[in-house]
Amino acid sequence: MRTTAVIGAGWAGLACAVEATRLGHAVTLFEAAHTPGGRARRVDNMHGLALDNGQHILIGAYTATLQLMRDVGVDVDGVLLRLPLSLRFADGGGLKLPRLPAPLDLLAGIFTARGWTWRDKSSLLRTAVGWRLSGFRCERGTTVADLCAGLTPRVMRELIEPLCVSALNTPVAQSSGEVFLRVLKDALFSGSGGADLLLPRADLGALLPDAAIQWLLERGATVRIGTRVRAISSEVGRWLVDGEAFDQLVLACAPWDAARLVRASNLPADPWCETTEALRFEAIATVYVRGATTLAEPMLALRSDPATAPAQFVFDRSQLGGLQGVLAMVVSANEASREVLEEQVIAQAAAQLGQANLRLVQTVVEKRATFACTPGLARPPSAIAPGLQACGDYVEGPYPATLEGAVLSGLAVARALTTP
Numbered sequence: 001m002r003t004t005a006v007i008g009a010g011w012a013g014l015a016c017a018v019e020a021t022r023l024g025h026a027v028t029l030f031e032a033a034h035t036p037g038g039r040a041r042r043v044d045n046m047h048g049l050a051l052d053n054g055q056h057i058l059i060g061a062y063t064a065t066l067q068l069m070r071d072v073g074v075d076v077d078g079v080l081l082r083l084p085l086s087l088r089f090a091d092g093g094g095l096k097l098p099r100l101p102a103p104l105d106l107l108a109g110i111f112t113a114r115g116w117t118w119r120d121k122s123s124l125l126r127t128a129v130g131w132r133l134s135g136f137r138c139e140r141g142t143t144v145a146d147l148c149a150g151l152t153p154r155v156m157r158e159l160i161e162p163l164c165v166s167a168l169n170t171p172v173a174q175s176s177g178e179v180f181l182r183v184l185k186d187a188l189f190s191g192s193g194g195a196d197l198l199l200p201r202a203d204l205g206a207l208l209p210d211a212a213i214q215w216l217l218e219r220g221a222t223v224r225i226g227t228r229v230r231a232i233s234s235e236v237g238r239w240l241v242d243g244e245a246f247d248q249l250v251l252a253c254a255p256w257d258a259a260r261l262v263r264a265s266n267l268p269a270d271p272w273c274e275t276t277e278a279l280r281f282e283a284i285a286t287v288y289v290r291g292a293t294t295l296a297e298p299m300l301a302l303r304s305d306p307a308t309a310p311a312q313f314v315f316d317r318s319q320l321g322g323l324q325g326v327l328a329m330v331v332s333a334n335e336a337s338r339e340v341l342e343e344q345v346i347a348q349a350a351a352q353l354g355q356a357n358l359r360l361v362q363t364v365v366e367k368r369a370t371f372a373c374t375p376g377l378a379r380p381p382s383a384i385a386p387g388l389q390a391c392g393d394y395v396e397g398p399y400p401a402t403l404e405g406a407v408l409s410g411l412a413v414a415r416a417l418t419t420p
Protein backbone atom coordinates (compact mmCIF):
# COMPACT_ATOMS: atom_id res chain seq x y z
CA MET A 1 0.00 0.00 0.00
CA ARG A 2 1.37 3.43 -0.91
CA THR A 3 1.71 5.86 1.96
CA THR A 4 0.34 9.37 1.55
CA ALA A 5 0.77 12.31 3.90
CA VAL A 6 -1.86 15.06 3.85
CA ILE A 7 -0.83 18.27 5.63
CA GLY A 8 -3.85 20.26 6.84
CA ALA A 9 -7.29 19.15 8.05
CA GLY A 10 -9.36 21.99 6.63
CA TRP A 11 -12.24 20.98 4.36
CA ALA A 12 -9.87 20.39 1.40
CA GLY A 13 -7.51 18.19 3.43
CA LEU A 14 -10.41 16.25 4.96
CA ALA A 15 -11.95 15.67 1.51
CA CYS A 16 -8.58 14.54 0.18
CA ALA A 17 -7.84 12.24 3.14
CA VAL A 18 -11.28 10.60 2.98
CA GLU A 19 -11.16 10.06 -0.79
CA ALA A 20 -7.56 8.79 -0.73
CA THR A 21 -8.44 6.34 2.06
CA ARG A 22 -11.50 5.20 0.10
CA LEU A 23 -9.22 4.59 -2.91
CA GLY A 24 -6.92 2.37 -0.83
CA HIS A 25 -4.05 4.69 0.17
CA ALA A 26 -2.52 4.50 3.65
CA VAL A 27 -3.15 8.09 4.76
CA THR A 28 -1.54 10.10 7.55
CA LEU A 29 -3.29 13.43 8.16
CA PHE A 30 -1.41 16.21 10.00
CA GLU A 31 -3.23 19.21 11.49
CA ALA A 32 -1.47 22.02 13.34
CA ALA A 33 -4.50 23.26 15.29
CA HIS A 34 -6.21 21.39 18.12
CA THR A 35 -9.53 21.52 16.25
CA PRO A 36 -9.88 20.31 12.66
CA GLY A 37 -11.81 22.36 10.07
CA GLY A 38 -9.34 25.15 9.25
CA ARG A 39 -11.15 28.31 8.22
CA ALA A 40 -14.53 26.61 8.83
CA ARG A 41 -14.22 25.30 12.38
CA ARG A 42 -15.87 25.34 15.78
CA VAL A 43 -14.38 27.68 18.39
CA ASP A 44 -15.21 27.46 22.06
CA ASN A 45 -16.12 30.79 23.55
CA MET A 46 -14.95 31.81 27.03
CA HIS A 47 -18.54 31.40 28.30
CA GLY A 48 -18.47 27.76 27.16
CA LEU A 49 -20.60 28.42 24.05
CA ALA A 50 -19.75 26.47 20.90
CA LEU A 51 -19.49 29.21 18.27
CA ASP A 52 -17.83 29.14 14.87
CA ASN A 53 -14.80 31.03 13.62
CA GLY A 54 -17.27 32.60 11.18
CA GLN A 55 -20.86 32.19 10.14
CA HIS A 56 -20.95 30.03 6.98
CA ILE A 57 -23.64 29.55 4.33
CA LEU A 58 -23.76 26.58 2.01
CA ILE A 59 -25.99 26.51 -1.06
CA GLY A 60 -27.87 23.71 -2.81
CA ALA A 61 -25.33 23.71 -5.66
CA TYR A 62 -22.56 22.48 -3.29
CA THR A 63 -23.09 18.93 -4.52
CA ALA A 64 -19.58 17.61 -3.77
CA THR A 65 -19.62 18.96 -0.20
CA LEU A 66 -23.08 17.59 0.52
CA GLN A 67 -22.13 14.17 -0.88
CA LEU A 68 -18.94 14.09 1.21
CA MET A 69 -20.93 14.95 4.34
CA ARG A 70 -23.31 12.06 3.60
CA ASP A 71 -20.40 9.69 2.83
CA VAL A 72 -18.89 10.20 6.27
CA GLY A 73 -22.25 9.71 7.95
CA VAL A 74 -23.51 13.25 8.57
CA ASP A 75 -27.29 13.69 8.64
CA VAL A 76 -27.32 16.53 6.10
CA ASP A 77 -31.00 17.38 6.54
CA GLY A 78 -30.51 17.46 10.30
CA VAL A 79 -27.51 19.78 10.43
CA LEU A 80 -28.55 22.15 7.62
CA LEU A 81 -31.72 24.22 7.38
CA ARG A 82 -32.75 24.43 3.70
CA LEU A 83 -34.51 27.63 2.65
CA PRO A 84 -35.24 29.14 -0.77
CA LEU A 85 -32.79 31.96 -1.61
CA SER A 86 -33.77 35.08 0.29
CA LEU A 87 -32.06 38.45 0.40
CA ARG A 88 -34.79 40.14 2.43
CA PHE A 89 -33.96 43.11 4.63
CA ALA A 90 -35.41 43.70 8.09
CA ASP A 91 -37.70 46.38 6.61
CA GLY A 92 -39.26 43.72 4.30
CA GLY A 93 -37.62 44.98 1.09
CA GLY A 94 -35.60 42.84 -1.29
CA LEU A 95 -35.82 39.60 -3.19
CA LYS A 96 -36.98 36.16 -2.08
CA LEU A 97 -37.38 33.19 -4.42
CA PRO A 98 -40.52 31.06 -4.15
CA ARG A 99 -40.30 27.24 -4.27
CA LEU A 100 -40.63 26.69 -8.02
CA PRO A 101 -38.46 24.85 -10.56
CA ALA A 102 -35.50 26.90 -11.87
CA PRO A 103 -35.52 29.34 -13.62
CA LEU A 104 -39.22 30.03 -12.82
CA ASP A 105 -38.22 30.67 -9.19
CA LEU A 106 -35.92 33.49 -10.30
CA LEU A 107 -38.52 35.00 -12.63
CA ALA A 108 -41.20 34.91 -9.95
CA GLY A 109 -38.72 36.31 -7.39
CA ILE A 110 -37.89 39.24 -9.66
CA PHE A 111 -41.56 40.00 -10.38
CA THR A 112 -42.49 39.95 -6.70
CA ALA A 113 -39.38 41.71 -5.31
CA ARG A 114 -40.59 44.17 -2.67
CA GLY A 115 -39.92 47.85 -3.20
CA TRP A 116 -38.58 47.37 -6.75
CA THR A 117 -39.95 49.49 -9.62
CA TRP A 118 -40.68 48.12 -13.08
CA ARG A 119 -37.43 49.74 -14.20
CA ASP A 120 -35.47 47.78 -11.58
CA LYS A 121 -37.11 44.50 -12.59
CA SER A 122 -36.75 44.98 -16.35
CA SER A 123 -33.07 45.98 -16.00
CA LEU A 124 -32.39 42.71 -14.18
CA LEU A 125 -34.40 40.60 -16.62
CA ARG A 126 -32.62 42.17 -19.62
CA THR A 127 -29.19 41.72 -18.06
CA ALA A 128 -29.87 38.12 -16.92
CA VAL A 129 -31.10 37.14 -20.42
CA GLY A 130 -27.88 38.65 -21.83
CA TRP A 131 -25.76 36.54 -19.44
CA ARG A 132 -27.68 33.42 -20.41
CA LEU A 133 -27.35 34.11 -24.16
CA SER A 134 -23.59 34.57 -23.75
CA GLY A 135 -23.37 31.13 -22.08
CA PHE A 136 -22.40 32.85 -18.79
CA ARG A 137 -19.03 33.80 -20.23
CA CYS A 138 -17.21 37.12 -20.39
CA GLU A 139 -13.73 38.50 -21.07
CA ARG A 140 -11.15 37.58 -18.40
CA GLY A 141 -10.58 41.18 -17.31
CA THR A 142 -14.28 41.97 -16.73
CA THR A 143 -15.30 43.03 -13.23
CA VAL A 144 -18.71 42.37 -11.68
CA ALA A 145 -19.32 46.13 -11.85
CA ASP A 146 -18.68 46.02 -15.65
CA LEU A 147 -21.02 43.05 -16.05
CA CYS A 148 -23.79 44.86 -14.21
CA ALA A 149 -23.47 48.26 -15.92
CA GLY A 150 -27.09 48.04 -17.16
CA LEU A 151 -28.61 47.46 -13.71
CA THR A 152 -30.32 50.12 -11.61
CA PRO A 153 -28.69 51.27 -8.33
CA ARG A 154 -31.42 49.49 -6.32
CA VAL A 155 -30.74 46.12 -8.01
CA MET A 156 -27.03 46.65 -7.40
CA ARG A 157 -27.57 47.49 -3.72
CA GLU A 158 -30.20 44.87 -2.94
CA LEU A 159 -29.09 41.93 -5.08
CA ILE A 160 -25.71 42.10 -6.79
CA GLU A 161 -23.65 43.61 -3.94
CA PRO A 162 -24.91 41.16 -1.29
CA LEU A 163 -24.57 38.18 -3.67
CA CYS A 164 -21.09 39.20 -4.76
CA VAL A 165 -19.78 39.88 -1.27
CA SER A 166 -21.20 36.60 0.08
CA ALA A 167 -19.92 34.46 -2.80
CA LEU A 168 -16.61 36.16 -3.72
CA ASN A 169 -15.94 38.20 -0.54
CA THR A 170 -14.62 40.96 -2.79
CA PRO A 171 -16.26 44.33 -3.62
CA VAL A 172 -18.08 44.46 -7.01
CA ALA A 173 -15.64 46.95 -8.53
CA GLN A 174 -12.73 44.53 -7.93
CA SER A 175 -14.49 41.15 -8.35
CA SER A 176 -14.00 38.73 -11.23
CA GLY A 177 -17.01 38.80 -13.59
CA GLU A 178 -16.00 35.39 -14.92
CA VAL A 179 -16.15 33.68 -11.50
CA PHE A 180 -19.35 35.54 -10.54
CA LEU A 181 -21.11 34.30 -13.70
CA ARG A 182 -19.96 30.76 -13.01
CA VAL A 183 -21.44 30.91 -9.50
CA LEU A 184 -24.71 32.37 -10.81
CA LYS A 185 -24.95 29.72 -13.52
CA ASP A 186 -24.43 26.83 -11.09
CA ALA A 187 -26.69 28.29 -8.40
CA LEU A 188 -29.55 29.75 -10.40
CA PHE A 189 -29.63 28.04 -13.76
CA SER A 190 -28.45 24.46 -13.21
CA GLY A 191 -31.49 22.75 -11.75
CA SER A 192 -33.95 23.16 -8.94
CA GLY A 193 -32.66 23.90 -5.48
CA GLY A 194 -29.16 25.03 -6.56
CA ALA A 195 -29.70 28.50 -5.10
CA ASP A 196 -31.28 27.23 -1.86
CA LEU A 197 -29.56 28.52 1.25
CA LEU A 198 -28.36 25.76 3.56
CA LEU A 199 -27.84 27.34 6.97
CA PRO A 200 -25.89 25.34 9.57
CA ARG A 201 -27.99 24.52 12.64
CA ALA A 202 -25.08 22.80 14.35
CA ASP A 203 -21.55 24.11 14.90
CA LEU A 204 -19.15 23.81 11.96
CA GLY A 205 -17.36 20.85 13.57
CA ALA A 206 -20.55 18.82 13.35
CA LEU A 207 -21.01 19.64 9.66
CA LEU A 208 -18.00 17.69 8.43
CA PRO A 209 -14.73 17.71 10.46
CA ASP A 210 -15.83 15.59 13.46
CA ALA A 211 -17.45 12.88 11.33
CA ALA A 212 -14.63 12.88 8.74
CA ILE A 213 -11.97 12.35 11.44
CA GLN A 214 -14.04 9.54 13.00
CA TRP A 215 -14.54 7.95 9.55
CA LEU A 216 -10.78 8.09 8.88
CA LEU A 217 -9.87 6.58 12.26
CA GLU A 218 -12.36 3.74 11.78
CA ARG A 219 -10.71 2.89 8.46
CA GLY A 220 -7.18 2.76 9.80
CA ALA A 221 -5.91 6.18 8.72
CA THR A 222 -3.48 7.93 11.06
CA VAL A 223 -4.68 11.33 12.29
CA ARG A 224 -2.28 13.69 14.08
CA ILE A 225 -4.26 16.64 15.38
CA GLY A 226 -2.22 19.38 17.09
CA THR A 227 0.87 18.48 15.04
CA ARG A 228 2.38 21.30 12.98
CA VAL A 229 4.62 20.10 10.16
CA ARG A 230 7.86 22.09 10.26
CA ALA A 231 9.64 20.91 7.12
CA ILE A 232 9.22 18.83 3.99
CA SER A 233 11.92 17.54 1.65
CA SER A 234 12.38 14.93 -1.03
CA GLU A 235 14.85 12.06 -0.90
CA VAL A 236 15.32 9.35 -3.54
CA GLY A 237 11.73 9.31 -4.77
CA ARG A 238 10.17 9.62 -1.32
CA TRP A 239 8.89 12.59 0.67
CA LEU A 240 10.07 13.41 4.15
CA VAL A 241 7.63 15.13 6.50
CA ASP A 242 9.63 16.22 9.54
CA GLY A 243 11.91 13.27 8.79
CA GLU A 244 9.14 10.65 8.33
CA ALA A 245 9.04 9.07 4.84
CA PHE A 246 5.95 8.86 2.59
CA ASP A 247 5.45 7.86 -1.05
CA GLN A 248 3.28 10.87 -1.85
CA LEU A 249 2.58 14.20 -0.24
CA VAL A 250 -0.38 16.57 -0.39
CA LEU A 251 -0.18 20.11 0.96
CA ALA A 252 -3.71 20.93 2.10
CA CYS A 253 -2.67 23.93 4.18
CA ALA A 254 -3.62 27.53 3.47
CA PRO A 255 -1.68 29.13 0.58
CA TRP A 256 0.76 31.09 2.76
CA ASP A 257 1.67 27.95 4.75
CA ALA A 258 1.99 25.80 1.61
CA ALA A 259 4.27 28.34 -0.10
CA ARG A 260 6.42 28.61 3.04
CA LEU A 261 6.90 24.83 3.27
CA VAL A 262 7.75 24.53 -0.44
CA ARG A 263 10.17 27.50 -0.37
CA ALA A 264 12.02 26.10 2.64
CA SER A 265 12.32 22.68 0.96
CA ASN A 266 14.55 24.09 -1.81
CA LEU A 267 12.53 22.23 -4.45
CA PRO A 268 12.74 23.70 -7.95
CA ALA A 269 9.19 25.13 -7.71
CA ASP A 270 9.70 28.88 -7.97
CA PRO A 271 6.82 29.57 -10.42
CA TRP A 272 4.35 27.70 -8.17
CA CYS A 273 5.54 29.63 -5.10
CA GLU A 274 5.47 32.98 -6.92
CA THR A 275 1.87 32.49 -8.11
CA THR A 276 0.78 31.40 -4.64
CA GLU A 277 2.62 34.24 -2.88
CA ALA A 278 1.03 36.79 -5.24
CA LEU A 279 -2.49 36.03 -3.96
CA ARG A 280 -4.08 38.80 -1.91
CA PHE A 281 -6.65 38.22 0.80
CA GLU A 282 -9.89 39.70 2.16
CA ALA A 283 -11.01 39.64 5.79
CA ILE A 284 -14.30 38.50 7.30
CA ALA A 285 -15.35 39.49 10.82
CA THR A 286 -18.19 37.79 12.70
CA VAL A 287 -19.49 39.84 15.60
CA TYR A 288 -21.60 37.74 18.00
CA VAL A 289 -24.00 39.83 20.07
CA ARG A 290 -26.74 38.94 22.50
CA GLY A 291 -30.08 40.67 22.93
CA ALA A 292 -33.63 39.92 23.93
CA THR A 293 -35.62 39.29 20.78
CA THR A 294 -35.55 36.99 17.78
CA LEU A 295 -35.56 38.01 14.11
CA ALA A 296 -38.38 37.48 11.59
CA GLU A 297 -36.18 35.03 9.65
CA PRO A 298 -33.04 33.02 10.49
CA MET A 299 -31.00 35.19 8.11
CA LEU A 300 -31.57 38.76 6.96
CA ALA A 301 -29.63 41.05 4.65
CA LEU A 302 -28.56 44.38 6.14
CA ARG A 303 -28.36 47.76 4.47
CA SER A 304 -24.63 48.27 4.62
CA ASP A 305 -22.10 50.98 4.02
CA PRO A 306 -18.40 50.18 4.43
CA ALA A 307 -17.71 53.39 6.38
CA THR A 308 -20.62 53.46 8.83
CA ALA A 309 -22.75 50.27 8.77
CA PRO A 310 -20.31 47.49 7.86
CA ALA A 311 -22.31 44.24 8.37
CA GLN A 312 -23.96 42.77 5.28
CA PHE A 313 -25.88 39.89 6.92
CA VAL A 314 -27.26 38.89 10.30
CA PHE A 315 -28.08 35.35 11.47
CA ASP A 316 -30.38 34.51 14.35
CA ARG A 317 -28.56 31.65 16.06
CA SER A 318 -31.61 30.79 18.18
CA GLN A 319 -33.39 29.72 14.96
CA LEU A 320 -30.28 27.74 13.97
CA GLY A 321 -29.91 25.46 16.96
CA GLY A 322 -28.04 28.06 19.03
CA LEU A 323 -28.76 30.08 22.14
CA GLN A 324 -31.75 32.40 22.48
CA GLY A 325 -30.94 36.00 21.62
CA VAL A 326 -27.50 35.37 20.05
CA LEU A 327 -27.05 37.06 16.67
CA ALA A 328 -24.09 36.62 14.31
CA MET A 329 -23.43 39.84 12.38
CA VAL A 330 -21.16 39.25 9.37
CA VAL A 331 -18.81 41.89 7.99
CA SER A 332 -17.10 40.91 4.73
CA ALA A 333 -14.20 42.59 2.93
CA ASN A 334 -13.72 45.40 5.49
CA GLU A 335 -10.35 46.39 6.96
CA ALA A 336 -11.55 48.53 9.90
CA SER A 337 -10.25 47.60 13.36
CA ARG A 338 -12.11 45.15 15.60
CA GLU A 339 -13.13 47.92 18.04
CA VAL A 340 -14.52 50.15 15.27
CA LEU A 341 -16.43 47.24 13.71
CA GLU A 342 -17.94 46.20 17.04
CA GLU A 343 -19.17 49.71 17.81
CA GLN A 344 -20.57 50.25 14.30
CA VAL A 345 -22.24 46.84 14.13
CA ILE A 346 -24.04 47.36 17.44
CA ALA A 347 -25.31 50.76 16.23
CA GLN A 348 -26.34 49.16 12.91
CA ALA A 349 -28.32 46.44 14.72
CA ALA A 350 -30.07 49.06 16.84
CA ALA A 351 -31.00 51.12 13.77
CA GLN A 352 -32.02 48.34 11.37
CA LEU A 353 -33.21 45.52 13.63
CA GLY A 354 -34.66 47.57 16.48
CA GLN A 355 -32.36 45.68 18.86
CA ALA A 356 -31.45 47.96 21.75
CA ASN A 357 -29.09 46.98 24.61
CA LEU A 358 -27.18 44.39 22.65
CA ARG A 359 -24.21 42.93 24.49
CA LEU A 360 -21.07 41.81 22.76
CA VAL A 361 -20.39 38.06 23.13
CA GLN A 362 -17.31 37.58 20.97
CA THR A 363 -15.78 38.86 17.74
CA VAL A 364 -13.76 36.62 15.45
CA VAL A 365 -11.74 38.43 12.78
CA GLU A 366 -10.25 36.21 10.08
CA LYS A 367 -7.82 38.58 8.37
CA ARG A 368 -7.09 36.17 5.53
CA ALA A 369 -10.54 34.60 5.20
CA THR A 370 -10.50 34.20 1.41
CA PHE A 371 -8.28 35.16 -1.51
CA ALA A 372 -9.37 38.36 -3.27
CA CYS A 373 -11.22 37.03 -6.32
CA THR A 374 -10.12 39.64 -8.87
CA PRO A 375 -10.47 39.54 -12.69
CA GLY A 376 -7.92 37.45 -14.57
CA LEU A 377 -6.39 36.17 -11.31
CA ALA A 378 -3.65 33.54 -11.79
CA ARG A 379 -4.12 30.69 -9.29
CA PRO A 380 -1.51 27.97 -8.76
CA PRO A 381 -2.09 24.50 -10.20
CA SER A 382 -2.40 21.47 -7.93
CA ALA A 383 0.73 19.75 -9.29
CA ILE A 384 3.94 21.12 -7.72
CA ALA A 385 6.43 18.31 -8.40
CA PRO A 386 6.14 14.56 -9.12
CA GLY A 387 4.51 13.06 -6.01
CA LEU A 388 3.81 16.48 -4.49
CA GLN A 389 0.42 18.17 -4.91
CA ALA A 390 -1.50 21.03 -3.30
CA CYS A 391 -5.22 21.29 -2.65
CA GLY A 392 -7.30 24.06 -1.16
CA ASP A 393 -9.81 26.75 -2.03
CA TYR A 394 -7.07 28.83 -3.71
CA VAL A 395 -5.82 26.19 -6.18
CA GLU A 396 -6.86 26.61 -9.86
CA GLY A 397 -10.56 25.91 -10.16
CA PRO A 398 -13.89 27.35 -11.21
CA TYR A 399 -15.04 28.68 -7.84
CA PRO A 400 -14.10 31.49 -5.49
CA ALA A 401 -12.78 30.62 -2.00
CA THR A 402 -15.64 28.47 -0.72
CA LEU A 403 -16.21 25.18 1.04
CA GLU A 404 -17.27 23.65 -2.28
CA GLY A 405 -14.09 24.92 -3.99
CA ALA A 406 -11.96 23.44 -1.18
CA VAL A 407 -13.76 20.06 -1.25
CA LEU A 408 -13.63 19.78 -5.06
CA SER A 409 -9.92 20.52 -4.98
CA GLY A 410 -9.28 17.90 -2.25
CA LEU A 411 -11.22 15.23 -4.13
CA ALA A 412 -9.44 15.99 -7.43
CA VAL A 413 -6.00 15.71 -5.83
CA ALA A 414 -6.86 12.40 -4.12
CA ARG A 415 -7.98 11.00 -7.49
CA ALA A 416 -4.73 12.18 -9.11
CA LEU A 417 -2.53 10.28 -6.61
CA THR A 418 -0.57 7.40 -8.10
CA THR A 419 -2.70 4.31 -7.60
CA PRO A 420 -1.85 2.21 -4.57
Ligand SMILES: Cc1cc2nc3c(=O)[nH]c(=O)nc-3n(C[C@H](O)[C@H](O)[C@H](O)COP(=O)(O)OP(=O)(O)OC[C@H]3O[C@@H](n4cnc5c(N)ncnc54)[C@H](O)[C@@H]3O)c2cc1C
Nearest residue numbers: 008010011012032038039054056057229253392393402403
Ligand atom coordinates in the same frame (compact mmCIF):
# COMPACT_ATOMS: atom_id res chain seq x y z
C1 LIG B 1 -15.17 33.89 8.45
C2 LIG B 1 -15.31 33.07 7.19
C3 LIG B 1 -16.55 32.94 6.59
C4 LIG B 1 -16.67 32.17 5.43
N1 LIG B 1 -17.91 32.00 4.90
C5 LIG B 1 -18.08 31.09 3.91
C6 LIG B 1 -19.38 30.74 3.47
O1 LIG B 1 -20.38 31.27 3.96
N2 LIG B 1 -19.50 29.79 2.51
C7 LIG B 1 -18.40 29.18 1.96
O2 LIG B 1 -18.57 28.28 1.11
N3 LIG B 1 -17.15 29.52 2.34
C8 LIG B 1 -16.96 30.45 3.30
N4 LIG B 1 -15.70 30.75 3.73
C9 LIG B 1 -14.54 30.17 3.03
C10 LIG B 1 -14.22 28.75 3.50
O3 LIG B 1 -14.21 28.68 4.90
C11 LIG B 1 -12.84 28.38 2.96
O4 LIG B 1 -12.85 28.51 1.56
C12 LIG B 1 -12.44 26.95 3.31
O5 LIG B 1 -12.68 26.66 4.66
C13 LIG B 1 -10.96 26.74 2.96
O6 LIG B 1 -10.60 25.41 3.26
P1 LIG B 1 -9.16 24.86 2.93
O7 LIG B 1 -9.15 23.44 3.38
O8 LIG B 1 -8.81 25.16 1.52
O9 LIG B 1 -8.11 25.69 3.81
P2 LIG B 1 -8.02 25.91 5.40
O10 LIG B 1 -9.37 25.89 5.98
O11 LIG B 1 -7.19 27.13 5.59
O12 LIG B 1 -7.25 24.62 5.94
C14 LIG B 1 -5.86 24.54 6.05
C15 LIG B 1 -5.51 23.73 7.29
O13 LIG B 1 -4.09 23.46 7.27
C16 LIG B 1 -3.61 23.55 8.60
N5 LIG B 1 -2.15 23.78 8.53
C17 LIG B 1 -1.51 24.87 8.03
N6 LIG B 1 -0.16 24.72 8.12
C18 LIG B 1 0.04 23.48 8.67
C19 LIG B 1 1.21 22.74 8.99
N7 LIG B 1 2.43 23.22 8.77
N8 LIG B 1 1.05 21.52 9.56
C20 LIG B 1 -0.19 20.99 9.79
N9 LIG B 1 -1.33 21.67 9.48
C21 LIG B 1 -1.22 22.89 8.92
C22 LIG B 1 -4.40 24.73 9.18
O14 LIG B 1 -4.37 24.72 10.59
C23 LIG B 1 -5.79 24.47 8.59
O15 LIG B 1 -6.57 23.66 9.43
C24 LIG B 1 -15.53 31.56 4.85
C25 LIG B 1 -14.29 31.72 5.46
C26 LIG B 1 -14.16 32.44 6.61
C27 LIG B 1 -12.82 32.57 7.26
